[in-house]
Amino acid sequence: MVERLEIAWTLAVVALISGVAVYSTILLYKIDALTPHPNEYVDVTGHQWYWEFYYPANNSYFNSTYNAQNNTVSGGELWAQPGWVVQLNITSSDVIHSFNTPQLGIRLDAIPGRMNRIDVNIPSNAAPGTLYLIQCTEYCGEFHGTMRSFLKIV
Numbered sequence: 282m283v284e285r286l287e288i289a290w291t292l293a294v295v296a297l298i299s300g301v302a303v304y305s306t307i308l309l310y311k312i313d314a315l316t317p318h319p320n321e322y323v324d325v326t327g328h329q330w331y332w333e334f335y336y337p338a339n340n341s342y343f344n345s346t347y348n349a350q351n352n353t354v355s356g357g358e359l360w361a362q363p364g365w366v367v368q369l370n371i372t373s374s375d376v377i378h379s380f381n382t383p384q385l386g387i388r389l390d391a392i393p394g395r396m397n398r399i400d401v402n403i404p405s406n407a408a409p410g411t412l413y414l415i416q417c418t419e420y421c422g423e424f425h426g427t428m429r430s431f432l433k434i435v
Contacts, residue, residue: 315398316368316400319366319367319368320365321338321365321366321367322367322370323359323369325359325370325372326374327372327380327391328375329375329376330417330425331345331346331347331356331428332380332415334357334358334430343357343358344356347427347428347429354430354431359433360435361401361403361435362403363403363405363406363407366401366402368399368400368401369387369399371396371398372393372396373392376422377391378390378421379417379419380415382415383414385401385403385413388418403434407434410433411434412432414429414431415431416429417429
């Protein structure tokens with residue numbers, strides 16, 4: 282009797298763990314899947330100590346330099362329209378950076394020689410002119426604190 286009970290409990294635990302493993306694998310695959318046709322592609326490159334945004338659709342580059350005294354950015358910022366899905370292709374030219382937009386729940390490392398990709402769903406109720414802070418959250422050197430930019434809703 283005891284042996285049958287032990288076998289039943291062991292099989293129940295194995296079945297439960299197997300089910301959780303299969304479900305987790307499927308869920309992780311779906312979470313990491315990219316949208317087949319995003320509205321915009323943007324190549325983001327982290328440099329010491331600024332962000333570079335490249336829009337392949339119109340072949341334009343913007344080097345975003347942050348001014349801490351008046352909390353502004355010169356050289357251009359990342360932009361998107363409300364309701365868009367924007368695919369960010371993130372890398373670095375020198376050291377490891379971390380692309381972080383806390384208000385949208387985005388954080389992805391920018392690593393030299395590696396392209397990390399993420400889809401960003403821009404809120405459809407975001408008003409034009411809304412700014413979302415972009416910051417580096419991986420210590421990258423002396424001026425790390427000024428490596429900021431904005432995602433601007435147009």
